[in-house]
Amino acid sequence: MKHVSILVPELSVMQAIADPRYLFTAVNQFLAVAGRAPLFHVQLVGFRCEVKLNEGLFTVHADKELKDVPQTDLVIVPALAGDMASAVAANQNLVPWIVAQYHKGAEVASLCVGAFLLASTGLLAGKKCSTHWGFANEFREMFPDVEVADGSIVTEENRLYSSGGANSYWNLLLHLVEKYTDRETAILASKYFAIDIDRNSQAAFALFQGQKGHNDSAVKAAQEYIEKNYNDRISVDQLAEKVAVGRRSFERRFYKATHNSVLEYMQRVKIEAAKRSFETSRKNINEVLFDVGYTDTKAFRTVFKKITGLTPIEYRNKYNKQVQQKDKLLIP
Incomplete structure (x- = not known):
């Protein structure tokens, strides 16, 4: 029997508490129907038994308090809500228990922005x-000793698991089900809950908004220039000259402020503009790539897929309603 302890933190997302309980309980039912013994003992665990969420709108009743759970096999850290720094601070009373369980051999899995609480334990350092x-950028600022796996749905290292944003945590939960049971049971669960079991990237959902939470005025000026002139061919030398900073110093400061090289930033701005065009216009691939300053179709396709995880055609077909309706009309 695997003991699964789902934490009930203050300032957390209720669904990220209820969903893992629902899933592991459902898997027990699937196993029973197949003539197999239930595998998971699932319980909600909190610093106190009654935890109010959503400014008191909901109350979650934990099955046990931390002090009554000396050992478990899997700790689930749900997504936090609101301001991350405040949510992490409000839940520091959970940290010693999480660390103790990990050192006793438990696995620990954070869902979505539950990663902030997991990182605050120090277990993710390095x-x-x-x-x-x-x-992601806020996480990097708060926990510079942790490497963010950009775009990843599930990350696993040394009995520590984490998931991408929002509903991506379902993929981590399925990953754990498959690990503890088998592929067949995980597929059954994915079908029951209507989840794409093999989704491995959240890149297609990401919006690039530029990292402006820094105080380097020269870098901000360069960012603004890139964003206003993304359809032009801009060189690093031109940017450095515009902001009156030597090239080497400019590149170093730019990366420190944005966590992107200048070239990566320009590419991401161009691709973000291309994404918006694919989502809302009837333009073909060539029209869009020229609009955002590319002349080489292969280069555009390569960069687009690297950033979004999809080819330009796949992205357009996924998000453009006009294209979807046109395709339906062409189907006999």
């Missing part, structure tokens, strides 16, 4: 971690 793409 390791890779996934989190919601929209919080």
